[in-house]
Amino acid sequence: MIRLPRWVRPSRSTPEDGLYFGVEQTHNGAVNSTGYYETGEFSGQLDLYLTPPYSLSVGTYTDTVIIHACYDESCRRPVQGSPATIQVTYEILALPPPTQLTLDKTMLAAAAGPGGDAQILSLLVTLDGPNAAETVVSTDFSRTAAESGINAVEVVRISDTQRRIDVHLADPDNLTPRQYSIGFNVSGCYGVACSRPAQNPASTYVLVNYRVHEFVEQTAQRVASGVSEMVWDPAAQKFYLSFGSSVGTYANQVAMLDPVLGRITSSTFSGSEPRTLAVSDDGAYLYVGLGGANQVRRFRLPGLTLDATLELGLSANNGSRFANNISVAPGESRTVAITFAENGLVIYDDTVARPQTVDTERYNGVLGTISSITWGRDASVLYAAKNSSFIVFDVKSSGVAMNRSYDNALSTGWIRYFDGLIYTGNGTVLEPDTGSQVGVFQPAGSSVQALAPDTTAGRVYTISRHRSDSGVDGRLITFDAETYVPLRTLQLSLDNSGAKRLLRWGPDGLAMLTNSGDVYLLPVAARRE
Missing domain, CATH: 2.60.40.2910 (Immunoglobulin-like)
Structure with a gap:
């Protein structure tokens, strides 16, 4: 910017209504703009703003600025000396560094x-x-x-x-x-x-x-009702279902469901009020936690033959213990971790409990009942969800002990370990060594009700409800397991109770258990797009 001296000094004979001033210029690169303002009753100042050097090339630029002063607005009566001309020469010697x-x-x-x-x-x-x-x-x-x-x-x-x-x-x-x-x-x-x-x-x-x-709307196939729990046996390629005492045909039974046929093919009496189920990874045993007796019963597969009964005993308050969660140790089909509805965590080998146990109501100041457990990479580490805490337990031949806890890491009660990560029921994924979130499978405007990872296929599946869905609609969404990007969405006609479990079966099948006890076989969605 160049500030020029006062260029007009009107005499005291200047008209009372003042003078009219105007500025025009050429645009050859030297002068970017001009500005005029009064500095006194009979003086003013004209500012010439030069073009910033970074917007020009090396060279010499010349512009002409013409100043008009007139007695009338149309400038038909110029004052003496008007117009005045200013020649501006601007030389760029070198350019500033680029951005x-x-x-x-x-x-x-x-x-x-x-x-x-x-x-x-x-x-x-x-x-x-x-x-x-x-x-x-x-x-x-x-x-x-x-x-x-x-x-x-x-x-x-x-x-x-x-x-x-x-x-x-x-x-x-x-x-x-x-x-x-x-x-x-x-x-x-x-x-x-x-x-x-x-x-x-x-x-x-x-x-x-x-x-x-x-986007294709699909109808899910309902194959069973009144189901308390459902698990998948990859060895036999069958589902196992538990039924409470109020279900007529299958009251107090566990049943085998063939998803290919879409029906129950066999069943057996399990004991009073079967609730929790777990299958060993080699397909040898089905464990059934009873709600009408403080027992877990083990059935040999695939014949559903009673093999052993685990007596759970009494709690610290002398109340009966009932299994809340059962998880079979990886590679050790006769070892299970059991949590109780009345608090507590115990490791069993066959029917014998390991001596070191955890009272989750009192242990290390951690309060509340464990809502879900899952083994880690082997039988030496066990993960648990309890309220909003993610807990890591060490498992040894003597029993189980808490290693560490990450508070406020969870907002859901269901967790599962797959390929080094913890997947939760609301779509978030945790790093088990740090308890930190590494991703989330949740499209905008939707809430996840159940999740099923299939890391072998590179996919994760969720049952979600969008805020615009009606009470009987749900969405089966397929995600890329690595990028967390949704790949495919199917709208399903379901009951309004919400999803409790979502399970993979076979090469590309999915099945869902609702909170009201209905089992649905869902449209094929697991193939790579």
Whole structure:
């Protein structure tokens, strides 16, 4: 900016209504703009703002500034000496260092199906250079939503050295289901006209992949009712179901269900009020926790022949113990961990309890009943969910002892260990060594009711309810296990009690147990898309 001396000194014969002043200029690069303001009753100042050097190239620039002073608004009566001309010569000897633009990612990906929400994908642009604050970041995106799947691309200024680029994806309900792949260039330059790029190369290419999946409503096949619990036996490729005393045909029985046939093929008396079930990983035994007796009964498979009875005894308050959770140790089909509805955790080998046990009501100040247990990589570590705490137990030949607890790590009572991670019933995934969250399988606007991982196939399946769903609708959503991105959504007609269990079976099957006791075989959804 150049400040000139006072250029007009009107005499005291100046008209009472004043003079009219005007400024015009050429635009050859030297002068960017002008400004005039009064400095006194009979004086004023004209400021010439030179073009910032970072928006020009090396060279000499010349502009002409013409100043008009007149007695009338149309300037038909100029004052003496008007117009006055100023020649401005501006020489750029060297350019300042360029501003470097760095993008935190150059590829964005998302997937959605009809009924899903419009998403926003973002990337961060970091500017490094002395003129970062003046750098204009822009994109050349200009496609329609129908062509690209994108409503708009917006550049948001975060600070002098950071900009955020928001890619507003179109609502999937307004798009044709297909793969949308579109790219745009991100560039930085100086000045509104972007007369000089801020970096070399001048732009960075960003690719956006947006998969809009076809949304198909499916009818799930109901194959059983009145079921208390359900487990899958991968060795026999069958489900085992437990039925309470109020269920007519199968009262107080455990039954085998063949999902291929879609019906129960055999059953046997289990004892009073069978509740909790667990199958050994070699398919040798089915463990049944009874609600009408303080026992866990072991049946030999596949014939459902009673093999052993584990007497659970009395609690510290001399009340009967009832099994709340049963989990068979990996690779040790005759060893189980059992938690009690009345608090407590015990390891059994056959019918003998290991001496070191945990009273979860008093142990280490941790209160409450354990809601779920799962073995880790082997039979030396056991994980538990209790209220919002994630607990790690050490298991030895002498019994079980708490190693550590992570408070406020959970918001659900169901957990399972798969391939080094802990999967929870509401879609979150934990790192068991630290108790920290590593991801979540939960699309926007939905709540997860049940989850089934299949890490071998690279998929995770959830039963979810979207806020727009009616009371009898649910959504079976298939996720990529590594990226947490939803790949496919099926809308299902279900009862309104919600999902209790979601289990994988066979090469590509899924089955669900609802809170009201209905068992559904779900549409095939496990194949890789």
